[in-house]
Amino acid sequence: MDGVHEDVLGELRKTFSSGRTRGVTWRKAQLQGILKLLVEKEEEIFEALKQDLGKHPVESFRDEVGVVKKSATNALRCVEKWMAPQKGRMPLVFFPARGAVVSEPLGVVLIFASWNFPISLALDPVIGAISAGNTIVLKPSDLAPKCSSFLVNTIPLYLDPEAIKVVEGGKEVAEQLLQLKWDKIFFTGSPQVGRLIMSAAAKHLTPVTLELGGKCPTIFDTLSNSSDLQVAVKRVAGGKWGSCNGQACIGIDYVLVETQFAPVLIELLKKYIKKFHGENLKTLKNLARIVNKHHFDRVHNLLKDPKVAAAVVYGGSVDEKNMAIEPTILLNPPLDADIMTEEIFGPLLPIITLNNIEESIQFINSRPKPLAIYAFTKNESLKEKILQETSSGSLTFNDAVIQFICDILPFGGVGQSGHGRYHGKYSFDTFSHEKAVLHRSFLIELEPRYPPWNDFKMEFVSLAYDYNYVGLILLLLGLRRIFRTNRRQ
Template sequence: MEVPTTFGGDDAAEMVTELRRNFLSGKTRSYEWRVAQLKNIVKFVEERETEIVDALRSDLNKPEFESVLFEISLLKSSCKVALKELKQWMKPEKVKTTLLAFPSSAEIVAEPLGVVLIISAWNYPILLSLDPVIGAIAAGNAVVLKPSEISPVTSSLLAKYVGQYLDSSAVRVVEGAVPETSALLEQKWDKIFYTGNAKVARVVMTAAAKYLTPVVLELGGKSPAVVDPDVNLKIAVRRIIAGKWGNNNGQACISPDYIVTTRDFAPKLVDTLKRELDRFYGKEPLQSPDLSRIVNSNHFDRLARLLDEDKVAGKIVYGGQRDKAHLKIAPTLLLDVPQDSQIMNEEIFGPLLPIIMVDKLEECYEIIMSRTKPLAAYLFTNRNNLKDQFVRTVSAGGLVINDSAIHLAVHGLPFGGVDESGMGSYHGKFSFDAFSHKKAVLYRSFLGDAPARYPPYTRGKMRLLSALMAGSILDIFQALAGWLTSARKEKSA
């Protein structure tokens, strides 16, 4: 089914009705259907790799290295994990029952939620569109994907090929901007998965509240990188650079947003950052083919305003070059930025990296905890006591010790936020769980019917059933003896 040129509320309602009818037919529930769709996602990214790389270059000037490694390869890996594990994920999970329900057995059955909406982001427009779709399909749902209009070439590519590779009776793509998204949000969904910013997330939650629709929100925040003087400095700096500028030139929700280090160590850290940045991107970074551009002029202007703020303008110690015609901003280091500056009070989402200096590294906790909880937090240290303290103290969607952003590729870890950095999580089995309802099922036979549960109620019955619920063998025997004694007395009377 091709999406109409103008897509409004009636079109959205008709589409959801059709998808729900197809879902209720049961076609998406079979293991075979799920596997076929997952295999076709792998087939799509393999057969259309060149077109995907070209689309990402057109939208973001994303280097081929980043496109292949962080979008195509991660997506294939996610699909292959699902294909390998799906049969196990779908199996009912056995659960122990209680003496009160004896004899019985119980299990938890994962069932698909129904028809789900996935609204994706522009910065990793292939990965962040199709990775949630993998979870939704693996769980047996019908899906509508709304790619971001800010990466229009990739959005069109998804609209063109998803219908060719996947079952269009159960998986659809809707292109467009605010009007189309609004039309979709007016509908009743069984789950909404949104990746983006907190402002739009509030709009999504408001729309979802009308039908009590559950949501997963993958947002962002100011992800700190705390650097202890006790590190292998060259490796630490390279890993910070890879997580910051090697991640879409800082346009990533898990990029390090600012560094905290000690005042004495800061000059050495800055010198090493400068040296490694020169080595990676050259003396003229705006000409480097290994840096993505800023996605559009609105984001370019926003980043320029952060740099031009009076409190910040004199703090640049490296970089700062700009080319608005080509939407390029060089990797930029800022030292000793005031805490009340704009750059320290909103997510940067770009190639600017403030460095905050403290007298003692432990002061980092006050800085981090004075802000909303970030999507990620990074610590570079060799000290085990500092690692333990950081894990105990810092609340974030995820923590990484001695690296940055790499946890995204570990399928066994849940990926998601907390507080304003999001709610819910996905990746690996967590994606399957995000789009499943865990249905409790208890099986009993007609044997073992306990008369103690039925009226007339007595104190002895109450003690026996309370003991059965508590599960204490001694209490059960005492209560049973008491109930039998009471029952005999009542019978003789």
Template structure:
């Protein structure tokens, strides 16, 4: 999604309003609330993933030249897994959760009832255009909502595929796909939604939040940030560099929100890190990585120009120790390693979102914590060490959306862990049960019968009644008994 700009307000606003009205009518009729409806939609999505795997891979290759292994591992299998988890657990997720009650409300029962928000908008991103569209949709449907999905126009093949396939496998009266760019997204954001889920960058995230604020609409913002990798010297360096390299360049050539953005290590260890990383990249992608079929391309010419600007910055051009080759015609940039990059260089200001990897050096490894905390909170933070005390300090002192120790990106694959940001890297979380929770309102319900009346709650508020209420609220059963049996009624 680009900047929100001018558009044909009447045409697009009216069309968007019609879409929302239609979905709200279906939701208000109760269509989406039943277990069976939710199950049917999830089974339809699962069939779509299984039956159209080849078409999904073709679309991802068209948009990003994604290797089939990446398309399967990072998008298709994860979307399928999310759907299977939801189907397996849907009935238990939908059940009210019984919770304890208090002496002051006795006799009563208390429960937390998950209910759908209503009509929700999901705006997805271009770098994992299938997964980042389908997984939130799975959560929204599992929670019983009517849904509009707005795929990214920057990945047009996948957007078109989703617009064509989803209506064939889900209820078109309750699940809609709206394609388009700035104009369409702006028109959608002008509508009143019950929840908005946005995946993308912080600049647009602010626009989404501002639009949502007009209607007091709750939001989930899955944004990004400069995800650091702290590398201690007491590690298996070969294994560490393989895990960092595949997390960086094996994730859409670094065009991933949780891809390692930069390495921090000590001055004395930096050259060893760089040498081993160079050897690893050559082993993975060969002597001429621009020809490797295992590397995705840069998504478009705008992003290619942005990354080229980072490479051409005078502060870093002399710091490149490996890579830097570019092919503008084919939108390819080789894995590039930079050593001792200045903190004030362009590449260290914003999220890189590409195949460039700077190495920052510090005197002591613990100094890396202060470096990370002096910046905006990242979506992910990584540490490689065999020092359990350092690991403990890292977890306790570094704030990030999520962490992975002695590996990269794998925490995202665990559906038992919430995935989301903190601070400028996002708000809210999803994955597994957390996706269901993201699209559910947790409604508090306390139920009583007509017995167990406590007269002390009603006026007139005599001193005796005040003593009874204080004893009830403090849970002082003995004191309550003493008041009831030994004090004068009034």
């Protein structure tokens, strides 16, 4: 066991025990610190993201800085409301009494960030943990080393260093951290690593939130209106290649479309690929880079299957020296090939044709539950079928990926695509324990709750449960009857 990490955990527990993170003043000060960091270090963030992933500043602001700024601003505005006890209407059977749900911080939380959005997927959960009043260890991904270095060097300058710490390192550091007892673990990454996180957390019965991924499908219905069709295809192209070049857990993994409509879809996708990114592998623009050689080889290997290569209808070129893969469209690759059984996490887009678009529901249900389903359709009946007959972390009609930045909706997976949720108030809830608090009075004592038992007490208890909200009158009448009977006896 690494004593350094034990010391870090000990210091954070001491800070948490002091109670200072529970106050609204501390929470707001940290949120303001994050906003100040984003403003003062924006150019450094852009540079780090460029070096790690080749992201353009516009993409970096849209998917990283802007996301965190919006989240921190929302939390700063709402945190006092979130912290306030939530009073509930008490059933009259408890009269006189009052009850509330009080949100209390869990304690010391461990947050694992992912490499594909190394700033937003680090700081967004931190905002939730701060809002809830916890102390925090943040472990950035070592696959985005510039962003990791930026966070470890910058966060102590803007946030409370005795309550929020950043720990760098690779697999060994992660394993050492997982041997310690935390009050919550929040992980963003692959299902494979998520299983390891969950297994380690089980040793201490530590609650976990797992933000994983999977193969997010898009259902593309026939759209007769030319304007709608152009917008829809543009959004598909943006949802596939415009979000970290397909290296996004909520990115489009494959498209389901009716056979006769596939050629139209493919031609329009080609049009927007060329418009957004160019058509020369050597001069591709506005595309994030494949993060490293391991992931480049992994995606490249998906194309090496001869049957998969034969399905390529656009792109497919690879530059091994610069680890670049052209945006690639495939038509009906084998369904048992790795490209259709593993999460792609890269710039390859399979298109699967169906006789009828409603067959897409059965296709999706035959596979693990996805993190997101996207459906482009104006058919209200089809929308209702998709809503009622499929299960996914989220469902978005007529757009892609944008649900991630909607703070009023929870973000998270289901089944293999993840456990738990966050964003906005849901982030606060994820890092809080909702404690039930009940206050009773000594004014009234209901004797039928105590032995010795008799038929009248059975009748009284039965009425109390059957008529919860008119229970007071019935209870009083029942008491009167019982007392009168007892006197006669």
